[in-house]
Amino acid sequence: MLTARTKDGKKICLGYNYKKETLLYFRSREEFFCPVCGEKVVLKLGDQRMYHFSHKKGGECRDSYENESIYHMEGKLQLYQWLLRQKIPAILEFYDQEIRQRPDIKFTFKNQKYALEYQCSPIAEEIFLKRTSSYVDAGYVPLWILGNKQIHQKKNNIFSLSNFHYLFLQQTVEGSYYLPSYCPEKKLFHLLNSIVSYSIKNAFAQNRFYSIGQGEIDYLLNPECAYQINLIQWNSELEKIYMNWVLHPNPRQNSFLHDIYKHNLNLFLLPPEIGLPVHSSLFIQTSPIIWQTYLYLDILAKKHPMDIFTVQEVERSFYRRMAKKEIIIRDFPLIKPVNPFLAVMEYLLLLDKLGIVALKGKMAFQLIRTISIPQSNREREEMKKIFFQKYQPMISKQ
Ligand SMILES: [Zn+2]
Known part of the structure; x- marks a missing residue:
């Protein structure tokens, strides 16, 4: 940890870039105590690791600072100094007595107090939710930033994201979604945006990087996001x-x-219209291949051209599949609740653009043509080729 108190209650914060001689002098004259548990702590001034305070072995501190990595301490120190450079009032390792919580940084921006948590190791969802709600109850905006090490890029624009990552999802003023992370080694914010998930663990996303030297807080709270998918x-x-x-x-x-298989379909012979990317697919944990196939089986395959079906009908089938756990949604504690059915509506509107259905009024669609199911691999490849040629530009930028 980076803050401690002296015997007479003075706070020593290592966020101020003290010189080593000054700290050596302090150390020779003062004793230091943990602001959370009150136990004695030691000021470590080694040349290999960054300067920090450390509990004595066996000490029981509620916040278990000792699990803190150097990566984490470096990161929060840089974030803290970054806020100070912008003249934003900030307190490092602020301990809020009332809620007995200690965000890495507390700061006030535009009359709103924020609790910044820089999370470099996985924590249980329960703990994340508990901390978040106690911050919200105490009037803070919780600002969770992932340690960039936690983000695994599989290849360009493809990331492996688990439920843990999705907890950190934030929303911009315009309503785009992004995952904020920070790397103290490269001194870079790495914001994933335009996240379109295609399986429980994998998603496409756009990268946006800001160096901490150039970026201001608005880049972090409200980054530019652009939807794009290949x-x-x-x-x-x-x-x-x-x-x-x-x-x-x-x-x-x-x-x-x-x-x-019961419906005489084959996974390898699904038509190109099933399994399409839509903006809000991340709200559904189940792969778009699966929920779009269900929509096909439950509604589209049962209709003849010119038949009308209502949005309510589609909703019923969606919620029935959800109740049976055949469709599973994701939870996002940091953003306003979103109805996951939105993704289904986006898909239907995409099918409207593809000329398969047509929107009738606000709450109904008409089937224009049935989706043809390829009968062989060769036929499927042909269909895909034509489909991509025709619709790639439209689907890439919905
Ligand atoms: Zn302690």
């Missing part, structure tokens, strides 16, 4: 998933595979 790349990832499901099926996918 349909061909998207499709090639889906193909890998099909293969993976068949080779290593889990019970959930088994029930899906069983369902589609």
Whole structure:
């Protein structure tokens, strides 16, 4: 940790870049105590690691600072100094007596107090939710920033994101979503935006980097986000998933595979219209391949051209699948609640653009043409080729 108190209650904060001689002098004259548990702590002034305070072995501190890595301490120190440079009142390791919580940094910006948590190691969702709600109850805006080490880029624009990562999702004023992270080694903010998930653990996303030297707080609280997706790349990832499901099926996918075989469909012969990217797909944990296939089976396949179906009908099928846990949604504690059905509506509106359905009024659609199901691999490849040529630009920038 980076703050401690002296015997007479004075606070010593290592966020001020003291010289080593000054700290050596302090150390020779003062004793230091943990502001949280009151136990004695030692000021470490080694040349290898950054200067910090450390509890004595065996001490029991509620906040267990000792698990803090240098990466974490470096990061919060840089973030703290970054706020000070912008003349934003900030307190490092502020201990809020009332809620017995200690955000890494407390700061006030535009008359709003913020609790910044720089999270470099995974924590249980329960703890995340508990801390978040106690900050909110005490009038803070919780600002959780991921340690950039926690973000695993699989390849360009493809990331492996778990439920833990999605807890950190933030919303811009314009309503775009992004995941903020910070790397103290590169001194860079790395913001993932335009996140479109295609399986429980994988998603496409756009990168945005800001150096802490150039970026101001607005870049972090309200970054520019631009939706963009490469349909061909998207499709090639889906193909890998099909293969993976068949080779290593889990019970959930088994029930899906069983369902589609029952309807004479084959995972490898799904038409290109099923499994399309939409903006809000991240609100549904279940892959778009699965929920879009269900929509096809429950509604579209049962209609004839010119038939009308209502949004309510689609909603009923969606919630029925949800109740049976065939469709699972994601929770995002830091943003305003979003109805996951939004993703389904976006998909229907995309099918409208593709000329498969047509929106009738506000609450109904008409089937214009049935989606044709390829009968062979060759036919499917042909269909995909034509589909991509025709719709790639439109789907890439919805
Ligand atoms: Zn302590």
